[in-house]
Amino acid sequence: MRTLIRTKATLFLVLAALTLGVLPVAHAGDDEPKEKAAEEESSEPEEPQDKWFAVVDGDVYTGTGAVLRGATVLCKNGVIEDIGYDLWMPEETETLDARGYRVYPGLVAINSSGLFGAGSDLPNTFNPFGQNLVLALGSGITTALTGNEVGKLKYGTLEGVQVKTNVFRYLSFSKSSPAGKRSLREKLAKAAKYRRAYAQYEIDKKKNKDLKEPSKKNVDSNLVSLLDGKWRPVFRANERTDLLEIAHLAQQYGFRPIIQGCREGWTVADELGRAGASAIITPRDRRPKSEQLVREGGSSIENAAILYRAGVSVAIIPGNVGISLGGIVGRDLMHLTVEAAFAVRGGLSDEAALAGLTIEPARLMGIDHRVGSLEVGKDADMIITDGDILHYKTFVQWTVIDGEIVYDKEAHLYFAHIRPRPDSSLAPEQRLDAGENPPEEAAAAEGGDEEESEEASEPKEGGGGQG
Amino acid sequence: MILTPLLLAPLALSATAPRVDLFAIRAPRVEVGNGETLHHAVILIEGGKIVTIGEDLPIERGIPVLELDEEQVVIPGLVDAYSRYGMSSRGYSDSRPYLLASAELPEKGNGFKQLREIGVTTLGIYPPGSGIPGQAVAVRTQGMSPEELILRDSCYLKIIAGANRSAKARISDGFKKADSWEEKEKKNREKWEKAKEKFDKEKDAEKKKKLDPGPYKPIEPDRNAEAFRQLRAGTLKALISISTAADYLHLLDAIGDEEFQWDLRVGLTRNTDVFHVIDRIGEAGKRVIMEPELTLHPGTRRQRNLPAEFARAGAKLVLVPRGDSTQAFKDWRRNVGEIVAAGLDFQTALSAMTLEGARLLGVDDQVGSLESGKAANLIILDGEPFEATTKVVAVILDGDLVYGEVDL
Amino acid sequence: MVMRLLLLLLAAPAFGGERLVLRVGKLLTMSDADTIYAPGMVVCEEGKLTYVGPPREVSADATLLDYPDSWCAPGLVDLHTHIHGPGINDMVRAVNPELRARPCVIPGNAAIRRGCAAGVTTLFGIPGSGTNMGGFGVLYKARMRQPTYETIVLRDPGGLKVAQDSNPQRRNATDFGVTRAGQSWNIRDVALRAKAAAAQGRRDPALDELSRVMTGDLPVLIHTAGSEGVVNTARMWKVDFQTRCVVSHGSFDGWKAAPALARMGCPVNHGPRTVDYFASHNGRINGTSAEFVRAGVPLFSLNTDSGVVPEEEFFLQGAMSARYGADSYAMLKAMTANPAKVFGIEHRVGSLEVGKDADVVVWTGDPLDPRVHTRLVLIEGDVEFDRDEDGRLF
Incomplete structure (x- = not known):
């Protein structure tokens, strides 16, 4: 049986959500008794105690390679406490039965627009009830970059929204600005010279205490810290020549660039790999090379795969980083996984594509100690899917x-009608396919193993489909 | 004897109009405004105030009695606690907590004649503008000058909250200003006390004369800090306006640990999302001002009765007209009736138009319900209060018949 | 091995007697009986299919291509495309029954090539919706190996393009026909004149092709959106004129007219929008393909309106329709057999049956899955795209 064993708190949350979102609006207070009961329960004097939550019996895709079938993810105070089988759980643990479902780390969007409300300055502007927020949660996204800030898509609260500020630092090195290129080269040279001088000073200081520190005049301290390996610069670059020059510059000075765009990266993948580069790419980016161009160029569906094979770590983001309800679907953040699927189409493995939506973006944003995979000690951010x-x-x-359920497909009107869960509490009139959902499909969802999703698209042998 | 509406002869008001100082009303049904209903009720009015009210009370011989018909219902005079009726909406958009809406009251005028006729006997006028625009005033709807009109000044400090840095900072900055004023005042006091101590210790009369600090003089009050000091002291409360659910959470964040009394103003737009925080607001027992509006659940054509939902969740409901036009006031009772028809409790609705508004304004000791000691502000209706066809028969304000014609 | 065999094949494409045999893990015929062979085999001879069924003995002279892990399905048929070439609309007159898309066609251009690489083999290239009657479109094949107009054309004119409601209303405000009333007259006037000419056996060069539409000889594809637009259109072309018509787009709240279309028996060619939120009024993100199918609209088909949606993402229109509530197989049918039937070309394309064009696509799995790609595209028995040779175009 697939049941939510609810603690008092969730009962309240779920009831509230159902009342607000899905059930027909009650006039005359017909749901009053329930609400009252929940209220009374929740108003019991609370002692500060550990909050336990567990997702039980799901197939756990940790995002680090391991898949644990029918395992449990146990969380304590919002952090993953343990993953495995036959775990000891305190009695008060709130559990979510995920039997027949898959458990993945929450997706990390390495860029976004309009998910959090006004956008920047999250602690002061975040809208924890926004439609786009819910749609993004419903698409599996738990963490996203907005502006240059990383936030978590916390529903209904302002607590713990902001994860990191000043995430990316950009450098420009493009043939469209020769002066800019020269300037960066010069500054890097000065920074490198300063570092050498400083290293020498450290040695000499031991002998001569009066020795003066080398002058920092005209030295860009940002670049010094770059060369110290303290941060990774982001370049917006697409063209082969720019990419090559960035790769060479990086190798010369020993830093690891992050390249946004990287359209022609597949033509210089080895160079980028040698430079230890990472790429933030859109697999469906489409800019065919000019017919006059003899060399390889333009976009390629294989970009992600080729870069990955060359050792370039790849984070994936769709061309449209907002939520689009215009009707032409499959191109926005609501379909982040579709974008990753296109990377697979181009030859990337499923695992690498998933990493491109989870651990890789987390690493690039420097938040992989908290999110991006299911590991003990990391934030309990996860999604439970039907396949x-x-x-x-x-x-x-x-x-x-x-460690808290912030989205339940059935508690919101957006997708609840599409292939409701077998144990759905939705009224028949709220199901799109009422009476049409064949029991076979329901059974397949129950089984929920790897083959299921492919099989789902097959018609019954000789059957007439729906046409 | 016939009580003539005083309005018909405003010029003769104080001098010649016959004022009946002591009279009684015998009514088959009185809605008190505090949730109670009285049957076969008698209201004894003297000097503009309700002396006694109760069921089946004997009336002394000689006291004029207004006998009401079987279908007639008495309700308290209406209180609109949140209005800009007849006033300009132009204001500042920054923080001016010291501005008083009472300063805008006309020096001369007929009061609010049209509102009186509808049965509105108390009006809360809030300061215009956004940010923190100032303090509201409660007025009677009858009176020729500010002095006659004002029931209570500085009823609430109006604050507009929002999910943005500046709106949030306006609140915390206000309290910071209060802090820094207190700090300065404390230093000033300490300085004076030291001087005083020195003065007291000094024996030499000649020297003592030079050291005399005089009586303590507090530093100049800071007009920006004053309102926030009053909020903390509990002598002033705030009415904070929000329009989205997120606004409420950001408001709580901005308030932090600061403790003061505040009520909420929630503007109901067509697709409002405030329903997300109804439970939290209800649990906090907040008083909430809103229009009698049925809204739609976002993205749907499903009607929601948010006022009823707020009331059920435990919030204290104040319902105000949908706008500041005379027509909006005329439609007010009918609009509330629609919300009642859609599920709002009758008594909650009635007190939302009377007593709760008076409480918000802090004038519930004077008006808002039909209880002894309070002003004799009442409306005689010819039927069920929330029936669309029900009409106002008469309006009595401070014991005076201000609308209608009734036999006494 | 496949490579070598292919080279042989390419070296001698002209030999009519050459037989090409495809063996696949799973064969979706998309026939009326919905037959699936797993494994399956097709044999192509002289551009036609001569065998479709379970694998059997292959004669020695045949070229055998073996894809034991792959799926095979008919080439996709897209009835609403604008990638055949430049010059989408002649914007002077509101009705242009005399115009044809043929002179605009650039066979095998880059957009068509990417479409071919993604399994699209038949396209209806049509004028845009800038005017009420844009003219006649061409039904053509997505051949990419040195194609010419003659080698790609399936039927010319393939059918008429009409645009009713929405887009044509954006013309200059002083033009006649910026209202629905005006548009309706523009269309009705010329259509009835053409009908009369046909009835009287009168020749009028400007109206000749339109007469064929009015007599049911040629199909008409009508751009229309919104529920009232959809119903207006179907009433005029299906009920009044009794033409072989198909409503195209049917976007926004057009799905609400689905039951009415089903009653009138009017087919729908849906896209590029396949989801509606704003008009659902029940808070749902509504898969509109599912709604049309559920209402029982006959021969439901999908389109890209390419380049609105790139031609190579035609399959994704099916995938997204399936995501939002429709059946995957039904959606594959909506991109193969159904559009072929709507346009009366089902004897040539749309399903894998003996006697039909050998337009065959080999996929690495479920054609609707974005992770799956094509390995081989045959058009009339010729290898037009081979992944191993041409690389991953898409």
């Missing part, structure tokens, strides 16, 4: 952030 996350029919059923 392979990269399959086009898969829907996120629940989203968990910091």
Whole structure:
């Protein structure tokens, strides 16, 4: 049986959500008794105690390679406490039964627009009830960059939204600005010279105490810290020549560039790999090379795969980083996984594509100690899906952030009608396919193993489909 | 005897109009405004105030009695605690907590004649503008000058909250200003006390004369800090306006640990999302001002009765007209009736138009319900209060018949 | 091995007797009986399919291509495309029944090539919706190996393009026909004149092709959106004129007219929008393809309106329709057999059956899955795209 064993707190949350979102609006207070009961319960005097939460019996895709079938993810105070089998759990643990479902780390969007409300300055502007926020949660996203700030898509609270500020530092090195290129080269040279001088000073100081520190005049301290390996610069670059020059510059000075765009990266993948570069790419980026151009160029569906094979770590982002409800679907953040699927189309493995939506963006943003994979000690951010996350029919059923359920497909009107869960509490009139959902499909969802998603698209042998 | 509406002869008001100082009303049904209903009620009015009210009370011989018909219902005079009726909406957009809406009251005028006729006997006028625009005033709807009109000044400090840095900072900055004023005042006091101590210790009369600090003089009050000091002291409360659910959370964040009394103003737009925080607001037992509006659940054509939902969740409801036009006031009772038809409790609705508004303004000791000691502000209706066809028969304000014609 | 065999094949494409045999893990015929062979085999001879069924003995002279792990399906048929070439609309007159898309066609251009690489083999290239009657489109094949107009054309004119409601209203405000009333007259006037000419056996060069539409000889594809636009259109072309018509787009709240279209028996060619939120009024993100299918609209088909949606993402229109509530197989049918039937070309394309064009696509799996790519595209038996040789175009 797939049941939510609810603690008092969740009962209240779920009831509230159902009342607000899905159930027909009650006049005359017909749901009053329930609400009252929940209220009374929640108003019991609370002692500060550990909050336990567990996702039980799901197939756990940790995002680090391991897949644990039918395992449990146990969380304490919003952090993953343990992953495995037959775990000891305190009695008060709130559990979510994920049998037949898959558990993945929450997706990390390495760019976004309009998910959090006004955008920047999250602590002061975040809208924890926004439509786009809910749609993004329903698409599996738990963490996203907005402006130059990383936030978590916390529903209904302002607590713990901001994860990091000043995430990326940009450098420009492009043939469109020769002066800028020269200037960066000069500054890097000065910074390198300063570092050498300083290293020498450190040695000499031991002998001569009166020795003066080398002058920092005209030295860019940012670049010194870059050469110290303290941060990774981001370049916006697409063209082969720019990419090559960035790769060479990086190798010369020993820093690891992050390249946004990287359209022609596949033509210089080895160079980028040698430079230890990472790429933030859009697999469906489409800019065919000019017919006159003899060399290889332009966009390629294989970009992600080729770069990955050359050792360039790849984070994936769609061309449209907002939520689009205009009707032409499959191109925005709501379909982040579709974008990753296109990387697979180009030859990337499913695992690498998923990493491109989870751990890789987390690493590039320097938040991989908290999010991006399911590991003990990391934030309990995860999604529970009804199938392979990269399959086009898969829907996120629940989203968990910091050990709390922040999204339930059935509690919101947006997707609840599409292939409701077998144990759905939705009224028949709220199902799109009422009476049409074949029991076979329901059974397949129950089984929920790897083959299921592919099989789902097959018609019954000799059957007439729906046409 | 016939009580003539005083309005018909405003010039003769104080001098010649026959004022009946002591009279009684015998009514088959009185809605008190505090949730109670009285049957076969008698209201004894003297000097503009309710002396006694109760069921089946005997009336002394000689006291004129207004006998009401079987279908007639008495309700308290209406209180609109949040209005800019007849006033300009132009204001500042920054923080001016010291501005008083009472300063805008006309020096001369007929009061609020049209509102009186509708049955509105108390009006809360808030300061215009955004940010922190100032303090509201409660007025009677009858009176020729500010002195006659004002029931209570500085009823609440109006604050407009929002999910942005500046709106949040306006609140915390206000309290910071209060802090720094207190700090300065404390130093000033300490300085004076030291001087005083020195003065007291000095024995030499000649020297003592030079050291005399005189009586303590506090530093100049800071007009920006004063309102926030009063909020903390509990002598002033705030009415904070929000329009989205997120606004509420950011408001709580901005308030932090600061403790003061505040009520909420929630503007109901067509697709408002404030329903997300109804439970939290209700749990906090907040008083909430809103219009009697049925809204739609976002993205749907599903109607929601948010006022009813707020009331059920435990919030104290104040319902105000949908706008500041006379027509909006005329529609007010009918609009509330629509919300009642859609599920809002009758008594909650009635007190939302009377007593709760008076409480918000802090004038509930004077008006808002039909209880002894309070002003004799009441409306005689010819039927059920929230029936669309029900009409106002008469309006009595401070014991005076201000609208209608009734036999006494 | 496949490579070598292919080279042989390419070296001698002209030999009519050459037989090409495809063996695949799973064969979706998309026939009326919805037959699936797993494994399956097709044999192509002289551009036609001569065998479709389970694998059997292959004669020695045949070229055998073996894809044991792959799926095979008919080439996709897209009835609403604008990538055939430049010059989408002649914007002077509101109705242009005399115009044809043929002179605009640039066979095998880059956009068509990417479409071919993604399994699209038949396209209806049509004028835009800038005017009420844009003219006649061409049904052509997505051949990419040195194609010429003659080698790609399937039927010319393939059908008429009409645009009713929405877009044509954006013309200059002083033009006649910026209102629905005006548009309706523009269309009705010329259509009835053409009908009369046909009835009287009168020749009028400007109206000749339109007469064929009015007599049911040629299909008409009508751009229309919104529920009232959809119903207006179907009433005029299906009920009044009794033409072989198909409503194209049907976007926004057009799905609300689905039951009405089903009653009138009017087919729908849906896209590029396949989801509606704003008009659903129940808070749902509504898969509109699912709504049309559920209402029982006949021969439901999908389109890209390319380049609105790139031609190579035609399959994704099906995938997204399936994501938002439709059945995957039904959506594949909406990109193969159904559009072929709507346009009366089902004897040539749309399904894998003996006697039909050998337009065959080999996929690495479920054609709707974005992770899956094509390995081989045959058009009339010729290898037009081979992944191993041409690389991953898309």
